[in-house]
Amino acid sequence: EAQVTQNPRYLITVTGKKLTVTCSQNMNHEYMSWYRQDPGLGLRQIYYSMNVEVTDKGDVPEGYKVSRKEKRNFPLILESPSPNQTSLYFCASSLRRQSNNEQFFGPGTRLTVL
Amino acid sequence: GDSVTQMEGPVTLSEEAFLTINCTYTATGYPSLFWYVQYPGEGLQLLLKATKADDKGSNKGFEATYRKETTSFHLEKGSVQVSDSAVYFCALSGSGGGYQKVTFGTGTKLQVIP
Numbered sequence: 001e002a003q004v005t006q007n008p009r010y011l012i013t014v015t016g017k018k019l020t021v022t023c024s025q026n027m028n029h030e031y032m033s034w035y036r037q038d039p040g041l042g043l044r045q046i047y048y049s050m051n052v053e054v055t056d057k058g059d060v061p062e063g064y065k066v067s068r069k070e071k072r073n074f075p076l077i078l079e080s081p082s083p084n085q086t087s088l089y090f091c092a093s094s095l096r097r098q099s100n101n102e103q104f105f106g107p108g109t110r111l112t113v114l
Numbered sequence: 115g116d117s118v119t120q121m122e123g124p125v126t127l128s129e130e131a132f133l134t135i136n137c138t139y140t141a142t143g144y145p146s147l148f149w150y151v152q153y154p155g156e157g158l159q160l161l162l163k164a165t166k167a168d169d170k171g172s173n174k175g176f177e178a179t180y181r182k183e184t185t186s187f188h189l190e191k192g193s194v195q196v197s198d199s200a201v202y203f204c205a206l207s208g209s210g211g212g213y214q215k216v217t218f219g220t221g222t223k224l225q226v227i228p
């Protein structure tokens with residue numbers, strides 16, 4: 001089954017404790033992206049990757065890191081989480097970077113930073 | 115920069131009522147336009163899309179027409195069901211000449227009551 005998976009689905013952590021949210025897709029997609037969803041703000045892009053070893057900042061990259069060492073995986077790293085990073089996070093992928101391509105979303109990771 | 119404006123929610127309708135969710139956009143060039151739907155506890159999934167002016171996207175009884183003259187992409191359904199209860203996001207992509215930067219609206223929550 002074609003899908004985007006994220007782990008963990010739920011995470012409660014404390015300020016400053018490094019964490020990684022994994023994202024994997026099995027559709028051989030070139031383009032992957034991370035978003036955060038906050039009430040009243042919709043989805044905001046954190047980072048994106050157009051292919052292996054090619055990543056760039058989105059609209060809200062502060063406090064986050066990413067890597068793209070393999071085509072299927074695109075982990076999101078929070079080196080020192082803070083309470084303002086409490087949010088619902090989504091990973092997404094699409095076949096290529098063309099504008100008319102559909103994005104496929106993972107199920108989301110709900111992160112709480114205390 | 116690009117922006118998407120959606121009507122405020124929540125929208126509450128009785129089953130079989132007519133649905134309209136307004137979406138207007140600001141973008142340079144000729145973006146592709148999308149409606150995504152998010153069911154409770156899930157990630158977003160594509161509902162429909164349109165890639166050029168006057169195109170009509172349709173799926174599952176939902177329709178939206180790309181109106182360049184009014185910069186709008188309103189979502190409509192003739193008869194809603196309880197199972198349509200979800201959050202609906204309008205989005206645009208590719209106003210910058212093909213690059214897939216996706217801009218989302220803030221989402222409109224729809225609740226359909228029996």
